[in-house]
Amino acid sequence: MTPQQHPTIGSLLRALRTRNDWTLKEMSQRCGIPLSTLSKVENDRLSLTYDKLLLISQRLNIRMSELFAENDQSAPEPAVTARRSIGKIDDAVRVTTPNYDYFYLCPELRRKRMIPVLTRVRAKTIEEFGELVRHSGEEYIHVLEGRAEVHTEFYDPIVLEAGESVYIDSNMGHAYIAAEGCEEVLLLGVCSSADEQLMESLLHIHDEGAKLVAVK
Incomplete structure (x- = not known):
């Protein structure tokens, strides 16, 4: 049996448009995304950057997490989901x-218990x-490239070399910076929480001061 396909952001936007009986043009006008861009997104030929997702959330008055299907409670989750996302x-x-430059990976998976993210630290x-x-x-x-200096609320700073890692309580104040002599650091991170709104919480951390990134 083929595992059930999980929705992409494009399929979620298409479903939202269908529920409201909007044409592609009407959807474009309502959410402020160019029609050609929206068409490519709905057909999974283009992804949207954070600023565009935030714009859709604000214009259509929906929660950011709905764009990631985090709160889909329409059916109980089976014991074996066979979930997979590249x-x-x-x-x-x-x-x-x-x-930072954050790249939140596997965004189409719903109700994730872990949030994988690549981070470039400047x-x-x-x-x-x-x-x-x-x-x-x-x-x-986990440090993939460069040297990271880790600052936490209750511990002295430490320097992690490429191949080294740290596991922390995220409620504790923390920051990752490029260590002395290093221009940029590439980190692979995994965030986990019992809070089902973790994805939305992480995204809203960046609301103030987040730089807009144009859709290519």
Whole structure:
């Protein structure tokens, strides 16, 4: 038996448009996304960046998490889901901030218990970084490239070399910066929480100061 296909952002937008009996043109006018772009997204030929998803959320008055099917409670989840998602960078939801470029992977999976994310770190001092970040759950961070300096609320800073990692309580204030002599760091992170709104919480951390990224 072929595993059930999980919805992409394109299929979720198409379903939303169908439920409201909107034409593609009407949907484009309502959400502020060009018709040609919207058509490509609905046919899974193009992904949307964070600023475009936020625009749709605001214009259509829906929660950001609905665009990731996080709250679909229409049917109980079976014991064996056979879920699978290939984490391609082109399909990631991208958020650019003064400190980081985030690439949230596998965005089409609903009700995820873990949020995988690639992060490019540019901040080089804790003063440049600003206030420490806090959110629910726990996280695991593995350094893929460069050297990362890890600052946490209750511990002295540590430097992680490529191939090294750290596991922390995400409620504790934390920040990752490029260590001395390193221009940029690439991190692979996994965030996990019992909070089913984790994805939305992570996205809204970046609302203030997030840089808009144009859809190509």
